[in-house]
Amino acid sequence: xxxxxxxxxxxxxxxxxxxxxxxxxxxxxxxxxxxxxxxxxxxxxxxxxxxxxxxxxxxxxxxxxxxxxxxxxxxxxxxxxxxxxxxxxxxxxxxxxxxxxxxxxxxxxxxxxxxxxxxxxxxxxxxxxxxxxxxxxxxxxxxxxxxxxxxxxxxxxxxxxxxxxxxxxxxxxxxxxxxxxxxxxxxxxxxxxxxxxxxxxxxxxxxxxxxxxxxxxxxxxxxxxxxxxxxxxxxxxxxxxxxxxxxxxxxxxxxxxxxxxxxxxxxxxxxxxxxxxxxxxxxxxxxxxxxxxxxxxxxxxxxxxxxxxxxxxxxxxxxxxxxxxxxxxxxxxxxxxxxxxxxxxxxxxxxxxxxxxxxxxx
Amino acid sequence: xxxxxxxxxxxxxxxxxxxxxxxxxxxxxxxxxxxxxxxxxxxxxxxxxxxxxxxxxxxxxxxxxxxxxxxxxxxxxxxxxxxxxxxxxxxxxxxxxxxxxxxxxxxxxxxxxxxxxxxxxxxxxxxxxxxxxxxxxxxxxxxxxxxxxxxxxxxxxxxxxxxxxxxxxxxxxxx
Numbered sequence: 001x002x003x004x005x006x007x008x009x010x011x012x013x014x015x016x017x018x019x020x021x022x023x024x025x026x027x028x029x030x031x032x033x034x035x036x037x038x039x040x041x042x043x044x045x046x047x048x049x050x051x052x053x054x055x056x057x058x059x060x061x062x063x064x065x066x067x068x069x070x071x072x073x074x075x076x077x078x079x080x081x082x083x084x085x086x087x088x089x090x091x092x093x094x095x096x097x098x099x100x101x102x103x104x105x106x107x108x109x110x111x112x113x114x115x116x117x118x119x120x121x122x123x124x125x126x127x128x129x130x131x132x133x134x135x136x137x138x139x140x141x142x143x144x145x146x147x148x149x150x151x152x153x154x155x156x157x158x159x160x161x162x163x164x165x166x167x168x169x170x171x172x173x174x175x176x177x178x179x180x181x182x183x184x185x186x187x188x189x190x191x192x193x194x195x196x197x198x199x200x201x202x203x204x205x206x207x208x209x210x211x212x213x214x215x216x217x218x219x220x221x222x223x224x225x226x227x228x229x230x231x232x233x234x235x236x237x238x239x240x241x242x243x244x245x246x247x248x249x250x251x252x253x254x255x256x257x258x259x260x261x262x263x264x265x266x267x268x269x270x271x272x273x274x275x276x277x278x279x280x281x282x283x284x285x286x287x288x289x290x291x292x293x294x295x296x297x298x299x300x301x302x303x304x305x306x307x308x309x310x311x312x313x314x315x316x317x318x319x320x321x322x323x324x325x326x327x328x329x330x331x332x333x334x335x336x337x338x339x340x341x342x343x344x345x346x347x348x349x350x351x352x353x354x355x356x357x358x359x360x361x362x
Numbered sequence: 363x364x365x366x367x368x369x370x371x372x373x374x375x376x377x378x379x380x381x382x383x384x385x386x387x388x389x390x391x392x393x394x395x396x397x398x399x400x401x402x403x404x405x406x407x408x409x410x411x412x413x414x415x416x417x418x419x420x421x422x423x424x425x426x427x428x429x430x431x432x433x434x435x436x437x438x439x440x441x442x443x444x445x446x447x448x449x450x451x452x453x454x455x456x457x458x459x460x461x462x463x464x465x466x467x468x469x470x471x472x473x474x475x476x477x478x479x480x481x482x483x484x485x486x487x488x489x490x491x492x493x494x495x496x497x498x499x500x501x502x503x504x505x506x507x508x509x510x511x512x513x514x515x516x517x518x519x520x521x522x523x524x525x526x527x528x529x530x531x532x533x534x535x536x537x
Contacts, residue, residue, distance in 0.1 A: 026364065096443070098391070098442060101392065104395070132414060133415050133489065136418045136422075137418045140418040140419075140421035143421070143430075144402070144425050147395075147426075147430060150433045151391060154433075154437050157442045169434050173434075192489070
């Protein structure tokens with residue numbers, strides 16, 4: 001069906017073969033690891049710059065402003081200028097802080113997001129590692145990130161940081177359940193946890209369309225819970241600038257602050273790309289039944305464009321949340337999860353299991 | 363030395379060093395973070411064995427679950443300036459001799475046993491297989507331990523809720 005879509009594994013296989021021809025297999029693997037690392041680091045930096053710019057533009061749009069418009073054309077170089085400023089800032093040393101843990105915290109946060117991004121399929125055949133437990137692996141490694149926030153808040157030896165870290169911990173532990181359960185619904189539908197397999201199961205229709213209303217409910221729950229899990233507004237209680245200065249990263253400055261900041265945006269990208277892969281067909285083009293010509297035209301758009309278009313649409317929705325809704329209180333936040341989302345999610349999962357058992361989905 | 367051997371030695375070194383640091387550190391949160399390193403390196407071992415399911419379980423349950431809860435309770439109960447007292451000499455000696463004896467015994471058992479490497483090809487661990495075995499009543503099924511554990515967890519949760527519940531003395535007669 002999708003045979004004429006360009007397969008990136010041709011390119012990667014070609015690189016692999018030429019490397020193996022030039023050197024011993026051991027060194028070929030090492031060089032490949034270095035190449036993948038560099039590609040992801042570059043991608044990280046560019047994505048971070050772009051998402052910060054996008055956030056400011058979307059924020060300006062919601063608030064009827066123009067947004068950054070002085071540095072470069074349409075303010076495109078604004079975030080680069082910000083980055084240079086951040087890099088030259090002094091790294092403030094905190095008295096009586098636990099220095100080792102204080103310095104370690106940003107790395108835990110950023111490594112967790114870095115490990116998650118390795119399993120995401122960006123286009124047909126373009127995936128660093130296709131584990132047979134794909135989605136479970138992503139849930140597992142992202143759950144480690146909160147440890148960085150917790151120890152960063154504690155090691156700062158500041159009340160604002162500590163309160164921010166506690167709130168963040170309670171929030172992430174609670175909402176992880178909803179994220180996991182709503183993703184489980186797609187695992188039940190597709191019968192696999194491997195991401196490439198999940199995408200293949202959507203070749204004749206995305207799960208959000210094929211899975212009736214329960215899949216749509218799972219998608220909505222995922223969006224809400226994932227927004228909460230990455231500590232973004234309206235669930236940004238961990239930072240809550242009007243009451244906690246900056247929450248868990250109050251005491252951080254310069255490049256260490258930049259790490260937290262970058263990880264937050266990359267996590268938003270990861271969350272959006274998981275939503276894309278699980279519910280919106282990943283890199284698959286939009287197909288409508290019996291519209292052969294339309295489907296054919298859609299196939300000519302490269303798969304990587306489809307992936308990023310869908311992901312950035314989800315990111316736009318998440319930003320839209322942030323600039324539209326007021327921040328919740330901590331008790332409202334926990335009530336929402338434990339009294340509404342979680343029971344709804346459990347019932348929804350049972351309904352989906354029943355649908356799959358009866359074979360009612362398309 | 364092959365790459366996987368190098369990885370094995372790195373992971374083994376991480377596990378040993380941070381296990382020792384976990385019990386010798388005098389700052390409680392640092393001990394918890396060292397424990398996190400040990401657990402993550404163990405997950406790395408499972409990845410090295412190509413047993414990805416177990417590695418992910420290790421990461422979610424231990425690194426993402428238990429260590430987060432430990433750190434959370436440390437955040438609630440301990441201050442950053444707090445240090446454990448230095449243990450008295452007899453405790454160090456008793457612990458040290460137990461350590462030497464235990465390590466010696468384990469090493470002796472391990473080194474005297476002859477391991478025969480399996481010549482069979484490594485099998486892919488199938489998710490569906492694990493699921494079927496967990497809920498199967500047949501010979502290789504694990505449905506009884508599965509259910510027993512779920513009852514145990516339910517009992518624990520009920521107990522936790524009862525402990526955490528605030529006592530309302532004024533209205534206790536009406537209920």
